[in-house]
Amino acid sequence: MELFQYALNNLDLLLTRTIEHISLVGVAVGIATLTGVPIGIAITKSERLARGVLYLASIIVTIPSIALFGIMIPILSLIGQGIGYLPAVIAVLLYSQLPIIRNTYTAINNVDPALREAARGIGMSPNQRLRMVEIPLAVPVIMAGVRTAVVLNIGVMAIAAYIGAGGLGTFISRGISQSDPRQLIVGAVAVSLLAIIVDYALLAVQKWLTPKGMEKAVSTA
């Protein structure tokens, strides 16, 4: 009850932090999609390159976020951005690469060879094949990768409050430093709720982006 009261009293702040959180993750994963999808497509051309890139991307996700922030502070300090917004976005950007690149790569690679041959046989150029056949067919799986990245990084972003990036993590960090369980719990619950809601929202987007004729195939898969 007390928690509820606290949340209600700080509704404005809670809302501001939530929007901050969403925009941080949104910007970072947005950029990550713009880089990850082309990389994922590019590495389908060479299996060796693909192995290398995916390996690198997997190593990045194994770095604990606190450590990653720690590494970035001295580097980004050189341009006066050691803490705050920029390192947070960069961290999320890096963590997002693996799910997005991997899903893009797998989806494009798994396009039915018969469809690829049909596309070749009727005279599509490699670019036309990508644009008209391979990418549309890969969209559901690529979107699933974006979803994974978003949900994963809503959690990571909560930790970025420690380097002053803002977001819902500030409730948690303050809750800990001020020994205030109300802030701590409200922050934690808000982060979890946000992750769940955004996941559902993105699932709806994924369905909407899935080519109509494939809905059946996707839902049975």
Add this chain to the structure above:
Amino acid sequence: MIQLDSLTKVFDTPKGAVVAADHISMEVSAGEICILLGPSGCGKTTTLKMINRIIRPTSGKVYIDGEDTTGMNTQELRRNIGYVIQQIGLFPNMTIEENITVVPKLLGWDRAHYKERAREMMAMIALEPDAFLKRYPSELSGGQQQRIGVARALAADPPVMLMDEPFGAIDPINRAVIQDEFLKMQQELNKTIMFVSHDIDEAIKMGDRIAVFREGKLVQYSTPDDLLAAPKNAFVESFLGEDRALKRLNLVKVREIVSDDIGTVTPGDTLEKALAKIDDFGYQNSILMINDQRQPAGIITRSVARTTKGYCRDHFQNIPATVNLEDDLRKVASLMFAHDTTWLPCVDDEGRVCGQITQRAMTRHLGSRFRAREGDIREANATTGE
């Protein structure tokens, strides 16, 4: 016209080189359907795919309408060759209309033109445009998808079509229907078609010519009738099957072996006269009775004519069946077996008697080519040691 000149493909595999197509030289005339036939792995698909360069030839050339395709732009070449793959391969993210119009769009047709074309194609493959154009492939039956696959290949009206077992994935009944539809379409379209099949019956039905492959080599290239009548060697012979003479029944029309030498009587003739005619014409059992329009009216059997007095009109039996000049011998044989008879009267389009067809004439016709070849085959076997 398609010409293959020493077309060869060698695949390098970890287990060594595989010669999938070995110096294939052949020619398909404009407007003809050529069937590539042979057991699994003999190189049919490889040969077909070298024509539209899905597979790059190791050596040799492909000419289309006399023009060497080696120097042509691959994508342009492909857009002018209709291609139907065995797995159908409709794009699941596109509607039926988008699937059919994909090549016209690549070729830069304007919107009104290709939309119109989609409706035309639907009419051609006998599917209702309004019901199907906006649907997706996953909402269609296998047979319907196969038809759309053919429509997609035909949409830009290419002079040449390549079809790799296009009707392989359909049940036998639907397959026969689609084959018939396709042949009817071909009569109007006159495409030059290379068609892969491993089904001898399909090959005989669809092919103007059949190319039999074995282990990457073209073994025999002839018309279906020649192929069945005169297989070049023991391999072709065994591939065609023991019943190849029966398969030829499909290919021979009554017109080719009908005999117009037929004895007839009229209803007003006496049975005595009928008996005399039966003997005159050397018939063993019976003679045909016709009316004054020369239409078959009945049959007078020998036993009746011999033992009874009177007029034919009072003592005839019904005719078991008649055949048409355009019927094939398979139907004739079936009717003969069903009615336990060795001959049937043959009628023209107006239903007038124009001759007869006898079991003897059929066996003689089918047998003559075999007998003529027997010597050759024995010789060939002796030299190849098979």
